[in-house]
């Protein structure tokens with residue numbers, strides 16, 4: 001009833017209103033209609049005639065698709081490697097000791113692994129020819145996933161066909177626009193790409209600096225408490241590496257786990273390097289610190305380093321991992337890994353389980369070299385003594401990165417002449433989120449014997465000395 | 477139909493009737509490589525036919541209704557689960573006090589729509605992924621939440637799921653890998669030279685994974701201040717690569733040249749958004765064959781536009797390389813274009829080559845730049861040598877360097893399979909999308925309930941098919957995708973077609989309202 005009254009009153013008012021008022025209102029209504037119906041106003045979009053457009057098209061000269069590459073760029077003149085890059089490697093026809101590839105356990109020369117691959121090749125052929133969803137799942141993949149999960153003591157593992165795409169697909173599967181990632185400043189490029197793909201906010205904390213991480217988390221907690229509603233939908237992740245590829249040091253996992261619980265964030269650990277390396281049985285950084293894998297929300301590993309296969313995996317609780325089977329870009333939209341590589345990885349993993357001594361040998365070799373190389377004059381060794389990846393850089397080179405790189409290249413060349421293959425750590429400096437110091441990236445293998453180590457040490461110290469001498473001569 | 481007469485004319489006239497459909501015999505009876513080449517050239521000149529029949533209104537309505545029912549029941553069950561009236565089988569969140577890891581829509585869709593029918597995907601196989609595969613049987617005791625496979629129960633399935641001619645040659649190279657920072661392996665040098673010779677480009681570079689080839693190399697080509705014009709149906713890897721590059725991205729309607737031209741014109745004439753500075757460069761990104769649509773890119777038109785507007789062209793030939801064109805050189809050959817018209821020729825080795833990895837081919841300048849600046853070269857592993865050996869062997873076979881005529885025969889067989897299969901489906905009254913020559917054949921199913929029904933019924937009949945639905949396709953256009961292979965024989969295809977027709981009758985899938993072709997498709 002009240003509604004009727006109201007309408008009636010409106011009608012009455014309408015009738016008694018003066019004509020000019022009605023006109024005004026009619027005009028207003030029309031104006032609003034016009035505003036709604038006409039397209040949005042584009043101040044800059046002046047209409048150009050066809051002729052003007054043609055002129056503009058003719059005038060426009062795009063940049064070339066790619067710039068010229070200097071013909072002396074190092075990648076255009078690669079050393080040619082023949083055969084397997086195992087304990088020794090044949091470079092340009094010469095067989096020398098290999099300390100350049102991340103062949104920590106020398107699985108490359110493992111006969112059982114090779115046989116498994118060839119048997120598998122005869123059963124499955126080479127490619128799987130399809131993504132996992134569409135008949136690209138082969139039983140070997142399931143076995144490998146199962147085996148990895150059991151080895152690490154987690155609920156589930158998911159395989160990727162390429163190491164780089166593993167973490168860079170895993171991060172955007174969980175972190176979306178608006179979420180916040182707390183990332184160590186020393187993370188490798190694959191993680192940086194994953195972060196970029198996720199479009200989340202990223203806060204880098206100083207490399208391995210737990211206090212800095214705490215500071216950032218506290219800042220976030222403060223803003224969250226100001227906007228509790230928004231905070232309820234922001235996911236927060238801490239992303240670190242187990243063993244840093246670019247530094248050779250180990251993340252402070254116990255402190256990180258404590259922080260994770262304090263601030264309610266999820267912890268992702270990238271174990272590409274530490275898997276199959278750290279810990280008494282090679283289970284990675286959690287085993288190294290004696291921390292339960294359940295404390296880490298996502299572990300991401302690579303089969304390309306210690307296991308000498310190709311591909312990567314993520315593992316953890318099913319609640320977390322299973323999601324990647326529908327949302328991991330590199331998992332869903334790419335063909336699965338060739339079954340023969342999965343079979344080889346299974347065998348490789350079995351070999352690790354059966355030869356736990358291999359890890360102590362690796363630690364022994366790494367320690368020995370770390371100590372000895374550190375005492376070479378003019379040289380600094382970065383990283384943890386037990387890390388099989390060592391970054392050798394030059395003291396007193398100041399800020400001159402180019403000169404340091406040149407000298408390091410000379411050392412590498414000199415060492416090659418004397419029988420040890422090394423490599424300068426290569427980065428795309430313009431693309432990296434943080435500057436990285438030039439270094440020689442030395443990779444230690446468990447298969448090196450004492451004479452090999454002595455040889456390596458002698459060659460490295462000779463090479464350093466002769467390059468230093470040459471440098472001094474040049475200055476004089 | 478034109479296609480019929482063409483195929484007949486290809487058969488040796490005096491033998492074609494006696495030999496029936498046996499292609500092996502036909503070939504033995506004198507189709508030479510020369511004839512095949514002529515056919516190929518002829519094919520490359522003609523306008524292919526592409527069709528996309530509109531969704532019938534009633535079908536669209538029923539499909540939406542189907543989703544509505546699923547959503548209502550989903551909410552109902554969520555309600556029951558919340559109040560403990562229904563058992564929860566899914567993995568549970570194990571952390572307290574955290575923001576939920578998944579958005580509610582995403583998990584709703586997975587929980588209530590996908591899981592119910594997930595037995596149609598991820599079927600494990602345990603044999604060579606050839607024309608016939610051996611599948612592991614799976615069971616679930618808890619309504620698909622957990623699928624157990626038993627390694628001893630296997631079902632033979634004739635597979636109509638993979639495209640393109642595939643080769644399986646055993647290699648004896650040992651399995652090795654490793655980031656090759658210390659140098660390049662001799663086998664990779666050989667591979668890259670061979671690929672560039674195959675494609676007719678100055679140089680080529682190969683990477684360990686096709687997906688990563690796009691995702692990691694597009695950022696080396698364009699950057700902020702550049703424009704990427706991307707087809708609306710481009711593959712996830714291209715979308716990711718575009719996004720990582722930091723360039724402005726504009727999307728044109730799938731294969732729509734008018735839309736592409738208007739975007740190009742706007743970009744060149746008005747420059748960047750807001751600042752109106754001219755773009756540094758414009759890169760058009762397209763695929764050779766679109767895997768969900770079966771469409772073939774309209775390359776000649778794009779090349780013309782690209783030249784007119786001075787843009788660069790990136791073509792992803794993942795599905796077309798080795799499968800299209802008279803000698804398997806992809807869509808460039810199919811359309812009779814020049815390799816140098818395409819600035820960046822990208823492709824993968826996972827399909828036709830039966831291996832893994834991807835390549836980028838083009839001018840020496842482009843490839844040199846990638847060697848120096850590609851994320852993939854500096855940070856990732858290269859192709860595993862045994863896999864590289866497979867690619868080398870396969871490429872040589874396609875080129876005719878090894879097993880002369882074998883590559884040609886397979887390419888031809890594939891083209892023939894594709895045409896026959898597609899035409900037969902159309903005859904039966906199914907709605908089939910895409911180009912007549914494309915070996916990817918999407919057949920529309922539309923309704924969500926029929927996705928699983930079709931997949932399961934076909935599997936019972938020993939035919940493995942791929943079904944795709946939302947989010948890979950528009951929500952109402954769920955479809956089955958058949959990928960043909962040169963390894964399929966006519967008998968296999970006929971077997972599959974017979975069952976598809978039967979299942980189609982049971983499930984009322986023959987939606988097409990178009991007049992059926994009057995002449996029967998001939999092998």
Ligand SMILES: Cc1ncc(COP(=O)(O)O)c(C=O)c1O
Nearest residue numbers: 334335685686687711794824826
């Ligand atoms: C167009 C396109 N590009 C790239 C890829 C990825 O290739 P790969 O399976 O080798 O990673 C695919 C595979 O499905 C594709 O369809």
